[in-house]
Amino acid sequence: MSTRPILRPAAALLAAALLLTGCAGYDATVVPSAAPETSGSGGGDTTEPCENDGSQLASYAPRAEAANSADVEAIRARGRLVAGVAADTELLAARDARTGEIVGFDIDLVDAIAAAIFGVPQKQGSKYVELKVITAAERFTSLQEGSVDVVVRNTTINCTRWQLVAFSAEYYPAGQKVLVGTDAGIESIEDLADKRICAPSGTTSIENIQQIQPDAVPVTAGDNSECMIKFQAGEADGVSTDDTVLAGLAAQDPYAEVLDTEQLTAEPYGVGVNAQQTDLVRFVNGVLEDYVADGRWKQSYDTWLRPTLGVDVAPPTPVYGR
Amino acid sequence: MSQTASAPPPPAVQPGPAGPVASRAHAPERDVTEDTPRLLNRLQVVAVTVCLVFAVLAAVVQVLAFRADGRAADNTEQVVRVQEVRSLLLRADAIATTGFLVGGLEPADQRAAYDAAIDDVLGLLTDAADAQPADRAVLGDLNRAVSAYTTAVAQARDLNRQQLVIAIAYLNQAGSILREQALPAVDALVSANSARATDEMGGHHPSWLLGLALLALVGLWWTNRALAVRFHRRLNVGLLAAAGVVAVVAILGAANAGARASSNADTRDGPYRTAVDEAAARSAANDAKAAEALGLVNRGSGAVYEENAFDPAAAVVEENASPITLNAWRQYVEQHDVVRQRDDRGSWDRAVELATSEADDAPSALLAEVDATAAQVTEENAALATDGFSGGGALTLGLALLTLLGGLAAAGAATWGVNQRRREYA
Numbered sequence: 001m002s003t004r005p006i007l008r009p010a011a012a013l014l015a016a017a018l019l020l021t022g023c024a025g026y027d028a029t030v031v032p033s034a035a036p037e038t039s040g041s042g043g044g045d046t047t048e049p050c051e052n053d054g055s056q057l058a059s060y061a062p063r064a065e066a067a068n069s070a071d072v073e074a075i076r077a078r079g080r081l082v083a084g085v086a087a088d089t090e091l092l093a094a095r096d097a098r099t100g101e102i103v104g105f106d107i108d109l110v111d112a113i114a115a116a117i118f119g120v121p122q123k124q125g126s127k128y129v130e131l132k133v134i135t136a137a138e139r140f141t142s143l144q145e146g147s148v149d150v151v152v153r154n155t156t157i158n159c160t161r162w163q164l165v166a167f168s169a170e171y172y173p174a175g176q177k178v179l180v181g182t183d184a185g186i187e188s189i190e191d192l193a194d195k196r197i198c199a200p201s202g203t204t205s206i207e208n209i210q211q212i213q214p215d216a217v218p219v220t221a222g223d224n225s226e227c228m229i230k231f232q233a234g235e236a237d238g239v240s241t242d243d244t245v246l247a248g249l250a251a252q253d254p255y256a257e258v259l260d261t262e263q264l265t266a267e268p269y270g271v272g273v274n275a276q277q278t279d280l281v282r283f284v285n286g287v288l289e290d291y292v293a294d295g296r297w298k299q300s301y302d303t304w305l306r307p308t309l310g311v312d313v314a315p316p317t318p319v320y321g322r
Numbered sequence: 323m324s325q326t327a328s329a330p331p332p333p334a335v336q337p338g339p340a341g342p343v344a345s346r347a348h349a350p351e352r353d354v355t356e357d358t359p360r361l362l363n364r365l366q367v368v369a370v371t372v373c374l375v376f377a378v379l380a381a382v383v384q385v386l387a388f389r390a391d392g393r394a395a396d397n398t399e400q401v402v403r404v405q406e407v408r409s410l411l412l413r414a415d416a417i418a419t420t421g422f423l424v425g426g427l428e429p430a431d432q433r434a435a436y437d438a439a440i441d442d443v444l445g446l447l448t449d450a451a452d453a454q455p456a457d458r459a460v461l462g463d464l465n466r467a468v469s470a471y472t473t474a475v476a477q478a479r480d481l482n483r484q485q486l487v488i489a490i491a492y493l494n495q496a497g498s499i500l501r502e503q504a505l506p507a508v509d510a511l512v513s514a515n516s517a518r519a520t521d522e523m524g525g526h527h528p529s530w531l532l533g534l535a536l537l538a539l540v541g542l543w544w545t546n547r548a549l550a551v552r553f554h555r556r557l558n559v560g561l562l563a564a565a566g567v568v569a570v571v572a573i574l575g576a577a578n579a580g581a582r583a584s585s586n587a588d589t590r591d592g593p594y595r596t597a598v599d600e601a602a603a604r605s606a607a608n609d610a611k612a613a614e615a616l617g618l619v620n621r622g623s624g625a626v627y628e629e630n631a632f633d634p635a636a637a638v639v640e641e642n643a644s645p646i647t648l649n650a651w652r653q654y655v656e657q658h659d660v661v662r663q664r665d666d667r668g669s670w671d672r673a674v675e676l677a678t679s680e681a682d683d684a685p686s687a688l689l690a691e692v693d694a695t696a697a698q699v700t701e702e703n704a705a706l707a708t709d710g711f712s713g714g715g716a717l718t719l720g721l722a723l724l725t726l727l728g729g730l731a732a733a734g735a736a737t738w739g740v741n742q743r744r745r746e747y748a
Contacts, residue, residue: 025455025456026454026456026514026518027456028456028457028458028459028460029454029456029457029459029460029510029511029514029515030460030510030514031460031463031506031507031510032506032510086622087621087622088487088490088620088621089487090486090487090488094487095487095621096485097425097485098485100671130668131668132622132668133621133622133670134622135622135623135626138622223491225488225490225491225494226491226495228488228491229488229491229492229495248487249488252481252486252487252488253488
C-alpha cells in the first residue's frame with residue numbers, strides 16, 4: 001500500500017496544527033464604565049420647607065448683659081474664641097502665603113468679636129482666636145457639635161438654616177453676579193446670550209442666570225474654583241456665584257472682572273452660632289453694631305473687597321425680632 | 323505470541339452475489355467474503371492515521387503549552403509594568419502634593435524625583451504598547467490622562483509659586499484626573515493582563531496527552547483485533563511497537579506537563595502573587611502619602627481625606643505588603659499620625675512642617691523607604707515569576723518534537739506490521 005494518500009491529510013493536519021500554535025490574540029482591554037454615583041440625601045436632614053420672606057434676617061437684639069453671659073464667659077475662661085472659617089476663599093478668608101496667616105474680610109470680623117470678648121483692641125483680637133478651617137458642609141455640624149463657637153464662612157442666612165443654627169444680623173449683603181473676561185465684550189446681562197456660564201452643580205445660580213438671560217448656555221462644575229478653571233481653560237465664558245467669591249477669583253486673574261450689574265439674588269451673610277447660645281448671638285450683634293459704627297467694617301471692606309468689586313457697599317442695617 | 327507462528331491459510335477471495343436482495347441475504351458473511359488486500363489497506367490507513375493524528379495533536383498540545391508559558395511570562399511582565407506605572411504615578415502625585423505645601427520653594431531634588439517618575443511612566447507606556455497590542459487603545463487613553471495630569475500639576479505649581487489660592491483647585495483637579503481617568507485605565511490594564519497571565523499559567527494539560535494516547539491505543543488495539551480475526555494471530559509486532567512508542571511519548575509528555583503545571587502553580591502562588599501584592603501595596607502607600615498632603619493643602623479637610631483616602635489606602639498596604647515593607651510602612655504611619663494630630667489640634671503649620679520635613683525620620687523620607695523597599699521586592703519577585711513561567715520551555719519543545727518523531731516511528735511500525743500480514747497473504 002502507498003503511504004501517499006495518508007501523507008496528504010497528514011500534511012494538512014500538520015499545517016492546521018501549526019496554525020493552531022500560532023500567535024494567540026487577546027480581546028482588546030476595556031476600561032469598565034464607572035458606576036453612576038448614587039445621590040443620597042446626605043442623611044440627617046431634618047429641616048422643613050420654608051419661605052424666605054425677609055423674616056429670616058431677623059436676629060436676636062443686642063443686650064448689654066450678654067457680655068457676661070455664660071456663653072461668653074465660657075469663651076473667656078478658655079482663653080480663645082474658636083471660629084470656623086474658610087482658608088481658600090480669596091479676600092474673605094485665605095492663607096497669605098507670605099505670612100502663613102489666614103486673612104480676609106471674614107477674618108477681620110472674627111478678630112473683632114474676639115477683641116470684644118477679651119477687651120482688647122481689634123489688632124490684638126487675633127491673639128485670642130483659634131481659627132478652625134472647616135468645609136462648607138461642616139458649617140452647621142461643627143456648631144451643633146460645639147467644636148467651634150462661631151462660624152464666619154460666607155454663610156447665607158435663610159429660613160432653612162435657621163432650623164439648624166442661629167445667625168447674627170446680616171454682616172454683608174452679598175449677591176449673585178457674573179465674572180467674565182476683560183476682553184470678552186460682555187458688558188451686561190443681555191450680552192450673556194449664547195455665552196457659556198459656569199456655576200457649581202446643585203446650586204440655584206444656573207437657574208437664576210437662565211431666568212434673567214434664557215439664552216445663556218449653562219455649564220456646571222464641582223465648585224466655584226472648578227468653574228474658574230473652566231473659565232481659564234476657555235471652556236466657559238463666565239462664572240456666576242456670590243459676588244464676594246467672584247471678587248476673590250477675579251483678584252487672582254488679571255484677565256477676569258466681575259460684571260458691574262445688579263445682584264441677581266440676595267445672599268445675606270451672617271455669623272453662625274449654636275442655636276442654643278442666643279446670648280452669644282446677642283453679644284455678636286452688639287459687636288457688629290460697634291464694628292459698623294466705628295468704621296472698622298468699611299475699612300475692612302475697602303481693604304479686601306472694594307478694589308475688586310469696584311463699588312461702594314453700605315453695611316447692612318440689622319434686623320431684630322426674635 | 324510470535325510473528326513466526328505458522329499462519330493459517332488466508333481466506334479466499336469470494337466475489338459476493340450480485341443484486342441487493344442477495345447482498346442483504348449474505349450480510350452476516352460479509353467479513354468472510356471481503357477483499358483482504360483492500361481490508362489490509364484500510365487497516366493500515368487506520369493505524370497510520372491514528373499514529374499521526376496522535377503525534378500531531380499531542381505535539382500541538384505541548385507546543386501550545388510551551389507558548390502559553392511564554393505568554394504567561396510576557397503577561398506577567400506586562401502586569402508588573404502597568405503596576406509600575408500605577409506606583410510611579412502615585413509616587414509622582416505624593417511628591418507633587420507634598421511639594422505644594424512648601425509653596426514656591428519646592429526642593430529641587432523633589433522636583434527632579436517627580437520629573438523622573440513621569441519620564442519613567444511615559445517610557446513604560448511605550449514599552450507596554452509594544453508588548454501587548456490589545457492594550458494599545460487603553461494605553462492611548464492613559465497617555466492622554468497622564469498628559470492632562472502633568473499639565474494640571476504644572477499649572478498648580480505655577481500658580482502656587484505666585485501664591486494664588488486658585489492653585490489648590492488646579493492641584494485638586496490634577497488629583498481628580500489622576501484618580502478618575504488615569505488610574506481606572508491602569509487598573510483595567512492590570513486586571514486584563516492578570517487574567518491573561520493566570521489563564522496562560524494553566525496551559526499544561528497532562529490529562530489531554532494521556533487521553534489522546536488512550537484513544538490512539540484504542541485505535542491500534544482495534545486494528546490489531548481486526549487483523550487477529552483475519553489472520554488468527556493475537557498480536558501484531560508492528561502495531562505493538564507502535565502502541566509502545568505512543569505510550570512512552572505520551573507518558574513522557576504527560577510527566578513533563580504535570581511537572582510544569584505544578585511549577586506554574588507554585589510560581590503563581592509564590593513570586594507572582596508576591597510581586598502583584600507588593601506592587602499594590604507600593605501604589606497604596608504612595609496614594610496614602612498624597613492623601614496626607616492633600617488633607618493639609620485643603621485646610622480643614624484633613625479628617626475627610628484621612629477617612630476617605632488615607633484609611634482605605636492604608637488597609638491595602640496592610641493587606642498586601644511583604645513583612646519588610648510592612649515594617650517600613652508602620653514606621654511611616656507613626657509619623658503620619660503625628661502630622662494628623664497636629665493638624666487636628668489646629669497646629670496646621672507644625673503639621674505641614676513635619677509633613678514636608680526632609681529629615682530621615684520624617685514622613686517623606688520614611689515613605690520613600692517604603693517605596694524603595696516595595697519596588698525592590700516587586701522587582702525581585704517579578705523576575706522570579708517570569709523565569710518560573712518561561713523555564714523548562716526547551717524540554718517541553720523537545721518533547722513535542724519527540725512526540726512528532728515518535729508518532730512517525732509508530733506510523734512506520736504500524737505500516738511494517740500490516741505489511742507483514744500483506745506478505746503472508748500474498
